[in-house]
Amino acid sequence: MTTQPLSPTARSTVRRGRRRSVADRETLYSILDVGLVCQLSLVLDGSPVVLPTCYGRVADTLYLHGSTGAASLRALAGGAEACVAVTLLDGVVYARSVFHHSVNYRSAVIHGTPVLVEDPVTKLEGLRAVTERLAPGSWEHARSPTPRELAATAVLALDLTEAAVKVRAAPPGDDEEDVAAGSRWAGVLPLHQRWGDPEPCPLLPEGSEVPAHVRGRGGQPLG
Amino acid sequence: MTTQPLSPTARSTVRRGRRRSVADRETLYSILDVGLVCQLSLVLDGSPVVLPTCYGRVADTLYLHGSTGAASLRALAGGAEACVAVTLLDGVVYARSVFHHSVNYRSAVIHGTPVLVEDPVTKLEGLRAVTERLAPGSWEHARSPTPRELAATAVLALDLTEAAVKVRAAPPGDDEEDVAAGSRWAGVLPLHQRWGDPEPCPLLPEGSEVPAHVRGRGGQPLG
Numbered sequence: 001m002t003t004q005p006l007s008p009t010a011r012s013t014v015r016r017g018r019r020r021s022v023a024d025r026e027t028l029y030s031i032l033d034v035g036l037v038c039q040l041s042l043v044l045d046g047s048p049v050v051l052p053t054c055y056g057r058v059a060d061t062l063y064l065h066g067s068t069g070a071a072s073l074r075a076l077a078g079g080a081e082a083c084v085a086v087t088l089l090d091g092v093v094y095a096r097s098v099f100h101h102s103v104n105y106r107s108a109v110i111h112g113t114p115v116l117v118e119d120p121v122t123k124l125e126g127l128r129a130v131t132e133r134l135a136p137g138s139w140e141h142a143r144s145p146t147p148r149e150l151a152a153t154a155v156l157a158l159d160l161t162e163a164a165v166k167v168r169a170a171p172p173g174d175d176e177e178d179v180a181a182g183s184r185w186a187g188v189l190p191l192h193q194r195w196g197d198p199e200p201c202p203l204l205p206e207g208s209e210v211p212a213h214v215r216g217r218g219g220q221p222l223g
Numbered sequence: 224m225t226t227q228p229l230s231p232t233a234r235s236t237v238r239r240g241r242r243r244s245v246a247d248r249e250t251l252y253s254i255l256d257v258g259l260v261c262q263l264s265l266v267l268d269g270s271p272v273v274l275p276t277c278y279g280r281v282a283d284t285l286y287l288h289g290s291t292g293a294a295s296l297r298a299l300a301g302g303a304e305a306c307v308a309v310t311l312l313d314g315v316v317y318a319r320s321v322f323h324h325s326v327n328y329r330s331a332v333i334h335g336t337p338v339l340v341e342d343p344v345t346k347l348e349g350l351r352a353v354t355e356r357l358a359p360g361s362w363e364h365a366r367s368p369t370p371r372e373l374a375a376t377a378v379l380a381l382d383l384t385e386a387a388v389k390v391r392a393a394p395p396g397d398d399e400e401d402v403a404a405g406s407r408w409a410g411v412l413p414l415h416q417r418w419g420d421p422e423p424c425p426l427l428p429e430g431s432e433v434p435a436h437v438r439g440r441g442g443q444p445l446g
Binding site: 011036037039040041042043044045047048049050051052054081082083084085087089091092094095096097098099101103105107109111127131134135138139141142143144145146149153171172174178179182184185186187188189190191192193194195196197198199200201202203204205208209210211214217218222 | 234259260262263264265266267268270271272273274275277304305306307308310312314315317318319320321322324326328330332334350354357358361362364365366367368369372376394395397401402405407408409410411412413414415416417418419420421422423424425426427428431432433434437440441445
């Protein structure tokens with residue numbers, strides 16, 4: 001599979017920490033396909049707003065969804081620009097100096113103007129992607145959306161063309177003199193995300209078994 | 224300790240999912256004091272931008288820092304508005320219907336205009352808060368910032384007055400008919416964050432011991 005390099009527009013060009021910049025599309029996909037929540041920012045009434053929300057990806061499209069009544073969704077459906085971040089925090093970097101303390105992370109930031117999805121087939125595809133990112137297997141297992149539920153839900157499609165990807169996965173980057181002094185500890189404390197055990201809804205019929213698509217995820221690391 | 228309720232301005236009033244809204248300041252603090260990375264959004268050249276970054280809190284002030292050369296920091300130092308989100312994802316809510324799938328989370332969203340910290344004492348206090356949020360104990364253990372490092376670092380203070388806090392920590396909220404049908408599984412799959420074992424820098428002198436402030440965090444849950 002060939003992929004296009006990420007877009008080199010002015011605003012998606014990494015300026016701070018250039019050496020952390022990653023220009024391949026596969027890394028972008030890999031971040032989006034592990035994250036569960038993105039941070040959606042837009043301008044509302046002249047002010048910046050950032051909102052955590054779920055998302056899904058199909059090829060080079062990021063899908064977002066929300067209530068048709070939400071001010072943010074309405075603004076975006078009306079053509080407002082968006083910026084979306086997905087951040088995976090992998091650890092804290094303890095350096096010998098306060099100045100070089102840092103974090104190990106995988107970060108994707110996408111710029112673009114989302115488009116309201118009107119085609120019913122594409123809308124279902126978008127909702128499926130959002131659902132399956134969050135809860136793989138749920139699209140088949142759970143009750144499908146009714147026409148009324150679909151009418152209350154807006155789906156937006158954001159093209160993944162313009163994106164900036166940064167990855168830090170390294171030991172501390174201390175100054176030579178601090179390394180030579182050898183008097184202070186430095187290293188990485190990794191941070192792991194792991195699924196716990198399923199907590200069945202108290203309203204389930206007695207004896208309900210946890211289905212395989214949930215049971216199989218329990219106890220596993222995220223990603 | 225008495226605390227002021229959170230600000231009820233139009234943009235910090237939770238409109239979607241009102242029942243998830245939490246109006247006490249202690250919950251805001253508890254979210255900020257567990258999170259490690261925030262999402263900082265602002266308007267740059269007319270477009271929304273969101274950037275993951277570290278932060279620290281002292282009383283009712285959130286401190287942010289960055290290179291004096293970063294475009295985002297320069298814009299904020301020049302008076303641009305910001306919106307900052309800290310999101311803790313606690314689990315995926317598997318509902319009986321696709322429509323009611325959700326996440327359990329703790330979310331803080333802060334609106335305001337950060338102020339560049341010029342006073343040297345306050346600047347150090349801000350940097351200390353950022354460092355200690357990320358790596359408790361490092362401010363004492365690691366080498367302190369030099370005048371040159373301080374000059375290269377901008378610190379911004381954001382007042383926590385105007386904030387919206389939402390918490391979901393509940394089983395699925397399915398429709399009655401779906402619950403009555405009893406044919407589909409529903410519940411919560413919790414997501415946990417935990418520190419791993421310290422990974423010492425390969426450049427440390429042989430026999431360097433992991434100090435207590437790092438060792439004690441290893442293996443512990445986040446928060």
